[in-house]
Amino acid sequence: MFRHIVLLKWTDDAGEEQKAEVFRRLSELPGAIPEIRRYEFGPDAGLADDNFDAAAVADFDSPEDYVVYRDHPVHIAAIKESIVPILAQRVAIQYEL
Amino acid sequence: MFRHIVLLKWTDDAGEEQKAEVFRRLSELPGAIPEIRRYEFGPDAGLADDNFDAAAVADFDSPEDYVVYRDHPVHIAAIKESIVPILAQRVAIQYEL
Known part of the structure; x- marks a missing residue:
């Protein structure tokens, strides 16, 4: 298996509804x-x-499948529309399980 | 389940042997x-x-079990002896699965 982890820190003025919207969008992926x-x-x-x-x-079967996710338009839209507006900092890693 | 994630960034002068030692110590936990x-x-x-x-x-059964891990002397020793000497940055989070 191949794992992608992303940790996000929100801006100080991020609203509770905006934070909840991120998880709603992620749940669709x-x-x-x-x-x-x-x-x-x-x-x-x-x-x-x-903490963040x-x-x-x-988790994916392969690095190639992770790249499909990374570049998928539904994923990109969720990032642009729900995450970027309240994002202060992002840290990520991918590794083999 | 209760999950703890930590992402680490090494110093520029961290050696390959030092990085490998971190994973050896973690594997004992x-x-x-x-x-x-x-x-x-x-x-x-x-x-x-x-990336980091x-x-x-x-993963743990409960937040209380995570705290046992967090404060366990074998864990603390691994951090002090293998991670801290080459640590540039650390980011963490805990969340309910």
Whole structure:
């Protein structure tokens, strides 16, 4: 398996509705992108002050399938329309499981 | 389930042996900390220039079990002895699966 992780930090003025919209849009991706084998995302649980605000972990059969997801128009639209407007910082990694 | 994710970026002068030692130490943690339900870590696959360098994802039954891991002396020793000497940046999150 091949895993993609992205951690996101929101702007100080990001609204609760905007944050919820991100997860709504992410929840649509497994139905739109069959290459996704496992997809788990959520808001930070609040146990540490310096944590990032949201995480998404996506597992694929191969790096090639990850690239299909990365470049998929439904994914790109979710990023542009729900994430970018409230994004302060983004950190990512991909690795073999 | 309750998930902890940490992404690490190494210093420019971190050696390959030092980076490998981090994964050796992390591989000992599931045997030392029975609260860990699933533990997957690895180096970045190199698909994006601005990625972080290493990831660890640990799943637990509860936030309380994550705290046992967080504060476990074998975990703390691995951080101090293998990670801190080559650590440039750390980002983390915990969330409910």
